[in-house]
Amino acid sequence: MLAAADRKLALWNIGVAYTAFLIGTLAGLLQVFIRNDRLELPAWLDYYQILTAHGVLLALIFTTFFIFAFFISGMSKSLGTFGPKVLLWNWIGFVVMLTGTVLATVMIVIGEASVLYTFYAPLMASPWYYVGLALFVVGSWIMGFALVGHYMKWKKANRGELSPLFAFMTVTTIVLWVIACLGVVATVLFQYIPWAFGWVDTINVELSRTLFWYFGHPLVYFWLLPAYMAWYTVVPKILGVPVFSDSLARLAFVLFILFSIPVGFHHQLMEPGISDFWKFLQVVLTFMVIIPSLMTAFSMFANFERAGRKNGGKGLFGWFTKLPWKDLRFTSIFIAMAFFIPGGAGGIINASFQLNEIVHNTLWIVGHFHITVGTPVAMTFMGLTYWLIPYLTGRKFSNTMKKLGFIQIGLWSVGMLLMSTAQHILGLLGAPRRTAYSGYNGHESALEWFDGILTNHVTMAVGGSILFLSAMLLLYIVIMSAFVSPKAVEPDEFVEFPLAESDKRATPKFLENWWLWIGMAFLLIIIAYAIPIAQMIQHAPPGSRGFITW
Amino acid sequence: MTKKKQEHEENLKGTLISVFFVGFVIVAMWVAVYLMYLSQ
Amino acid sequence: MHLHKYEKIWLTFGIVCLVAFLSIVGVNAFAQDHTPAGGMHTIDPEKVRETAPFNEPGVKQLDDDTYQATIIASAFAYDGGQTLQVPAGKEIIFKLTSTDVVHSFTIDNTNVNMMVVPGQVTTKSYTFKEPGKYLIICNEYCGTGHHYMYTEIEVTE
Ligand code: HEM
Ligand SMILES: [Cu+2]
Ligand SMILES: [Cu+2]
Numbered sequence: 001m002l003a004a005a006d007r008k009l010a011l012w013n014i015g016v017a018y019t020a021f022l023i024g025t026l027a028g029l030l031q032v033f034i035r036n037d038r039l040e041l042p043a044w045l046d047y048y049q050i051l052t053a054h055g056v057l058l059a060l061i062f063t064t065f066f067i068f069a070f071f072i073s074g075m076s077k078s079l080g081t082f083g084p085k086v087l088l089w090n091w092i093g094f095v096v097m098l099t100g101t102v103l104a105t106v107m108i109v110i111g112e113a114s115v116l117y118t119f120y121a122p123l124m125a126s127p128w129y130y131v132g133l134a135l136f137v138v139g140s141w142i143m144g145f146a147l148v149g150h151y152m153k154w155k156k157a158n159r160g161e162l163s164p165l166f167a168f169m170t171v172t173t174i175v176l177w178v179i180a181c182l183g184v185v186a187t188v189l190f191q192y193i194p195w196a197f198g199w200v201d202t203i204n205v206e207l208s209r210t211l212f213w214y215f216g217h218p219l220v221y222f223w224l225l226p227a228y229m230a231w232y233t234v235v236p237k238i239l240g241v242p243v244f245s246d247s248l249a250r251l252a253f254v255l256f257i258l259f260s261i262p263v264g265f266h267h268q269l270m271e272p273g274i275s276d277f278w279k280f281l282q283v284v285l286t287f288m289v290i291i292p293s294l295m296t297a298f299s300m301f302a303n304f305e306r307a308g309r310k311n312g313g314k315g316l317f318g319w320f321t322k323l324p325w326k327d328l329r330f331t332s333i334f335i336a337m338a339f340f341i342p343g344g345a346g347g348i349i350n351a352s353f354q355l356n357e358i359v360h361n362t363l364w365i366v367g368h369f370h371i372t373v374g375t376p377v378a379m380t381f382m383g384l385t386y387w388l389i390p391y392l393t394g395r396k397f398s399n400t401m402k403k404l405g406f407i408q409i410g411l412w413s414v415g416m417l418l419m420s421t422a423q424h425i426l427g428l429l430g431a432p433r434r435t436a437y438s439g440y441n442g443h444e445s446a447l448e449w450f451d452g453i454l455t456n457h458v459t460m461a462v463g464g465s466i467l468f469l470s471a472m473l474l475l476y477i478v479i480m481s482a483f484v485s486p487k488a489v490e491p492d493e494f495v496e497f498p499l500a501e502s503d504k505r506a507t508p509k510f511l512e513n514w515w516l517w518i519g520m521a522f523l524l525i526i527i528a529y530a531i532p533i534a535q536m537i538q539h540a541p542p543g544s545r546g547f548i549t550w
Numbered sequence: 551m552t553k554k555k556q557e558h559e560e561n562l563k564g565t566l567i568s569v570f571f572v573g574f575v576i577v578a579m580w581v582a583v584y585l586m587y588l589s590q
Numbered sequence: 591m592h593l594h595k596y597e598k599i600w601l602t603f604g605i606v607c608l609v610a611f612l613s614i615v616g617v618n619a620f621a622q623d624h625t626p627a628g629g630m631h632t633i634d635p636e637k638v639r640e641t642a643p644f645n646e647p648g649v650k651q652l653d654d655d656t657y658q659a660t661i662i663a664s665a666f667a668y669d670g671g672q673t674l675q676v677p678a679g680k681e682i683i684f685k686l687t688s689t690d691v692v693h694s695f696t697i698d699n700t701n702v703n704m705m706v707v708p709g710q711v712t713t714k715s716y717t718f719k720e721p722g723k724y725l726i727i728c729n730e731y732c733g734t735g736h737h738y739m740y741t742e743i744e745v746t747e
Contacts, residue, residue: 116731123691171628205709247591271705272629287608294604297572298597300621301565345576349583353615354626357701358587361729430698432729438737445725447697473563541632541709547691549665549733559595566596573603580611590700
């Protein structure tokens with residue numbers, strides 16, 4: 001078991017994560033009913049206010065706090081108990097992050113920030129919303145640096161040795177996060193805050209969008225990499241096999257540092273102010289970041305085949321039936337991975353330059369991120385939650401809980417399948433995202449959106465309701481594991497932290513040469529961004545004043 | 551040497567077929583949307 | 591670093607697919623002129639109605655085969671002059687800008703999906719294949735009335 005102080009830190013992070021999850025999924029439930037014209041909100045509540053809460057609380061708050069809980073537990077487990085300094089700075093970071101979260105959430109709730117989680121200028125929220133977001137990011141940096149400090153202490157004590165895979169991947173993800181946040185910190189600190197407080201009159205809109213998306217794409221990899229960490233390091237242990245290839249796992253991760261950042265223009269393919277040349281260059285770079293995911297797909301299936309054969313699976317696919325399907329920790333993550341197959345394929349379509357015209361800002365995109373972050377990432381986190389909380393609290397995870405867990409992931413899968421399929425098809429038909437119910441004056445194109453077989457807002461609402469049920473069941477399991485389930489006494493009642501052996505004898509040392517990867521990342525960032533950003537600043541039109549249109 | 555490596559390479563035929571299933575999903579979805587793009 | 595033989599096959603296949611996708615969209619975009627909406631022209635967002643061509647929003651014939659549709663987006667409506675009416679089979683150049691926040695100009699059942707950003711002029715060229723009444727919507731959140739921001743374009747024979 002980990003040291004009590006480290007466990008407490010991780011548990012607080014999980015606590016905040018699931019509080020955000022509760023409010024966020026409730027917002028999701030309201031959204032599907034509003035879009036289907038089955039719910040009218042009271043005058044003091046607005047669809048876009050709810051949607052802002054949903055995006056911020058699930059995509060930013062739930063994910064980030066959970067990710068840190070996972071990092072803290074895994075770093076303490078693989079590198080040893082945290083020293084007092086590491087603990088202190090982690091707590092400071094946590095408090096700063098929580099303060100930012102509360103501030104931003106309050107602004108959303110009182111209706112001063114219905115600008116969605118992307119807060120595109122010149123929609124102008126209360127300045128405190130931006131301050132809240134800035135504090136959130138700064139807090140995450142402090143926690144990140146504290147964990148890197150813990151890693152450096154280990155490196156000093158183990159000179160010349162490659163770090164354990166979990167620690168390596170944690171540091172990779174933090175490096176990625178810190179470099180990514182530079183963009184959002186720059187725009188929030190130097191553009192939004194002075195403008196929202198009224199210290200300057202106008203804002204350079206195109207620049208703010210570009211800096212946001214410089215951050216926005218690696219943000220999705222900040223969610224995905226911790227899920228990949230679980231796939232690479234936790235799943236093999238559950239399967240009873242070693243990590244498929246330590247060096248390839250590390251290589252995949254450093255490729256994410258290189259290629260997940262200089263690609264933000266793929267979110268801006270439909271807009272002016274960036275020439276086709278730079279858009280297409282970043283499209284090409286985006287395609288590079290697909291390669292480490294192709295590598296991951298191979299490693300995962302190889303794990304399964306190895307494990308299944310070890311358990312006596314014969315023939316071409318006999319191994320498949322011999323996987324530990326009765327193990328909730330495995331099955332949950334397996335389903336998460338399966339959802340990522342169409343999820344990733346959809347991402348390739350989104351990034352394919354002019355194909356983006358078909359899907360941009362349609363419900364397809366909403367379908368897409370619910371089968372990337374909303375299921376592969378979120379369900380991996382659920383799969384971790386089942387054992388992580390009991391592991392941290394020292395409580396039992398009973399058979400009843402296991403059964404409930406299976407029901408929970410089953411419901412999530414069915415709900416998500418219905419909701420995301422409907423959203424994908426509706427999007428191809430042209431139904432917009434981020435849009436409350438509108439019949440568009442009965443235009444026949446819009447009517448189509450409401451009466452397909454699978455493709456209508458009813459399917460979406462049914463799916464959303466099932467999802468919400470699943471979310472509540474999960475929260476029940478979380479509360480039981482955190483506060484109620486009986487404490488483990490016998491050795492076999494304790495829940496373990498499954499972490500696979502990784503044979504790093506053949507792993508080349510340069511993979512852990514951080515300066516090399518950070519240097520190359522900045523080089524690529526400069527190539528992809530320096531000239532278009534310089535143009536945006538030099539040839540900027542007169543700026544925009546703020547608008548409050550809600 | 552290379553011969554020996556080949557012999558020791560483990561049997562991952564199922565993996566190969568599985569990843570090609572992934573590849574099929576990618577290509578099929580992409581082509582479908584591309585055709586839709588061309589048609590409208 | 592040892593790669594399993596099958597992994598080499600898989601990665602080669604994957605990379606070939608990616609190169610193929612990129613080549614297809616690259617040729618289609620740049621050689622056949624199907625680039626997405628864009629443009630590098632800027633404009634003072636406070637002076638849109640005084641700046642050409644937005645001082646005269648509407649559809650204008652440029653030559654035998656080309657028309658220009660100049661449209662102003664503001665919360666929560668489009669101003670395209672009287673009524674938007676264009677012929678099928680001719681190239682229509684859409685030019686838009688915004689007087690306030692970011693909007694979109696998205697014509698249902700077509701590839702016209704343009705972001706309209708204040709301070710910038712967005713351009714997209716498109717040729718309608720079929721006549722009919724097409725729904726135009728804003729699919730970028732722009733405020734409380736966002737879902738009421740729509741209009742129609744009539745494509746004639
Ligand atoms: C109960 C489960 C959930 C339901 C019913 C649900 C439903 C929805 C719906 C209907 C929308 C689109 C609204 C619109 O565009 O008009 C949406 C947006 C979104 N959802 Fe969910 N969702 C759920 C869970 C999640 C989870 C777990 C995540 C991520 C961890 C997530 C992330 C997002 C994000 C980032 C958006 C976009 C917000 C924006 O456009 O600003 N959702 N959700
Ligand atoms: Cu992206
Ligand atoms: Cu709008």
